[in-house]
Amino acid sequence: MNKIKYLILTIALVFIGIAGCKNQLEETVYSDLLTTNAYETEEDAMAATASVYAAMRYDYNGYYKATYIFVSEVPTDIGREGWETTGGPDREMAVGTWSNETDHIVTLWTAAYRMAGYANAAIQGISLVDMDETLKNRLLGEVRFLRALAYYDLTFYFGDVPLNIDRNDESLPLSPQSEVIAAIIKDLDFAVANLPNSYSEETGRATKGAALSLRAKTNLNAHNWQAAADDAKAVMDLGVNSLATSLAVLFDGDNRDNAEWIFTLKSLQNYDWNPYLASTLLSLWTVDYEFSSLGWTFTSVTNDFYRSFDLGDDRRGLISNGFESGSTSNWNAIEGTPEYNNPPPGYTVSAMSGAGILKYVNPAGTSPYGAGNNFPILRYADILLTRAEALNELSGGSAEAVSLVNQVKARSNAPLLGAGLSQTQLRDAILDERGYEFFFEGKRRIDLIRHDKLISKWKAALQARIPGANFDYITKETHTYFPIPLEEIDTNDNING
Numbered sequence: 001m002n003k004i005k006y007l008i009l010t011i012a013l014v015f016i017g018i019a020g021c022k023n024q025l026e027e028t029v030y031s032d033l034l035t036t037n038a039y040e041t042e043e044d045a046m047a048a049t050a051s052v053y054a055a056m057r058y059d060y061n062g063y064y065k066a067t068y069i070f071v072s073e074v075p076t077d078i079g080r081e082g083w084e085t086t087g088g089p090d091r092e093m094a095v096g097t098w099s100n101e102t103d104h105i106v107t108l109w110t111a112a113y114r115m116a117g118y119a120n121a122a123i124q125g126i127s128l129v130d131m132d133e134t135l136k137n138r139l140l141g142e143v144r145f146l147r148a149l150a151y152y153d154l155t156f157y158f159g160d161v162p163l164n165i166d167r168n169d170e171s172l173p174l175s176p177q178s179e180v181i182a183a184i185i186k187d188l189d190f191a192v193a194n195l196p197n198s199y200s201e202e203t204g205r206a207t208k209g210a211a212l213s214l215r216a217k218t219n220l221n222a223h224n225w226q227a228a229a230d231d232a233k234a235v236m237d238l239g240v241n242s243l244a245t246s247l248a249v250l251f252d253g254d255n256r257d258n259a260e261w262i263f264t265l266k267s268l269q270n271y272d273w274n275p276y277l278a279s280t281l282l283s284l285w286t287v288d289y290e291f292s293s294l295g296w297t298f299t300s301v302t303n304d305f306y307r308s309f310d311l312g313d314d315r316r317g318l319i320s321n322g323f324e325s326g327s328t329s330n331w332n333a334i335e336g337t338p339e340y341n342n343p344p345p346g347y348t349v350s351a352m353s354g355a356g357i358l359k360y361v362n363p364a365g366t367s368p369y370g371a372g373n374n375f376p377i378l379r380y381a382d383i384l385l386t387r388a389e390a391l392n393e394l395s396g397g398s399a400e401a402v403s404l405v406n407q408v409k410a411r412s413n414a415p416l417l418g419a420g421l422s423q424t425q426l427r428d429a430i431l432d433e434r435g436y437e438f439f440f441e442g443k444r445r446i447d448l449i450r451h452d453k454l455i456s457k458w459k460a461a462l463q464a465r466i467p468g469a470n471f472d473y474i475t476k477e478t479h480t481y482f483p484i485p486l487e488e489i490d491t492n493d494n495i496n497g
Contacts, residue, residue: 039125041129042132042135048125049142049143051122052143052146055146057265063112066298067111068108069299070089070093070299071093071108073439073444075094076458077435077460078439079444095462095466096479099483099486100485100486101486105483108482109482109485110485112153112154115149116151116154119143119150120147120164138196141195141211142195144188144190145211147187148184148187149377152184155181156449157446157482158482160180161484162174162494163175163179163180170492171492172494174484174495181218185218188212188214188218192212197209197238198240203257209235209238209240213263215231216235217378217386219231220386223450225391225394226394228390235262236383241262241379242380243260243384243407247318248318251318251359251360256373256374260379261374261376261378264376265375267374300354300355302354302465303334303335303352303353303354304465305435305439306337307337311338312415313412319355319356320356320358321334321337329346330347330350331347332349332352334351359373381437381438385404385405385433385437388401388404392426392430396422397421397422397426402417402419402426405426405433409433412436414436431447431448435447455474458474462474
């Protein structure tokens, strides 16, 4: 499936929302054999850029769709697969019994390298076009941002990976993570210098704020604390983004261009049964079917994570606990919660083993296949918490860090942090807050790796929900990063199994 291809690419992809329609995506299909000598006009350069954006979709459930949820949220302390008694790749991700042939892992690798490959071809081709230099550099900035995003996913999920930057070699050795991070930063430096703060009509394109945000998160994961703090502050100083009034408002399908969103994968609304490229399908994979008739709960949060929310935290309402199903006399809820202990009169209570996520329910959608929810990649709350974390690492218990965390908490009516926290206490509070704020947005696993708490927290969560099972096979050495897919090993002479 994946000997890494770079120069000649057959593109038959949906052009995501960069054709000038603000709230809805327009589709343009490109089916051209693109080579470095096929770029002649400004339109060719625009089409090449569009092909790289479109690579984020990959296929039915690939890359920034179900795959990203399964690799980033399910194998953590807060997520789980929907039906724990069934096998297959979903179960393998949840309990860490994956191999280098597990579908979600292979798809992430293949899709990210596909986007990086499209970016390499586009960069080479766009550079040859005789066109306005400002526009050319902007397009190159967009493409280099997307290449940086692909390598961000590769190195922070797989560790050392082959690094192909403007080369046409299909068999490259593994590059140390530090070199991959340096290449990501270099691409983002160019993007920051050449991307605009915003676009007058078009949405879904990378901006200066998006490039700064991804650079901030890259530096944070690399423990470059001052650079992360500075980049986050630069995003804040742009004055383009702000917190939505609530997460319910932010995730409303009608607010897909809210000022809190910095960069998302755009999705069509009301797109029926065959939405494989046009819709993110998030409601299909994360929402309890009987709760909303908009999904099948292929994933869910753990009961312990739900129970850990403060009862007054509005974000608790974005998880489906306490609803009727099957008949008007059956009530589903998580044990140990008010919803379980106080069912409506006359109802029989059934204990749930996990709860669906309601961030991606859109009543305007005609089906779970076209609920129209964008995939959230970068948003302003993440920038506030990124700066807070970096400041705490630079100066333990930083008052500004506490203030930034409390900005995020306050809009959800969550209990605020008090003064006088130690560096360790604030570090733990920030990690907890990131879980409450960003659950099932594709951030948890990397957050836990950065805090060196992935293995301990994930194993504790597994042992709590599957008592008596032995998870000693999950170790820092074997399970921090995913294995390189077998097919890559078999076809790349420079990688050993």
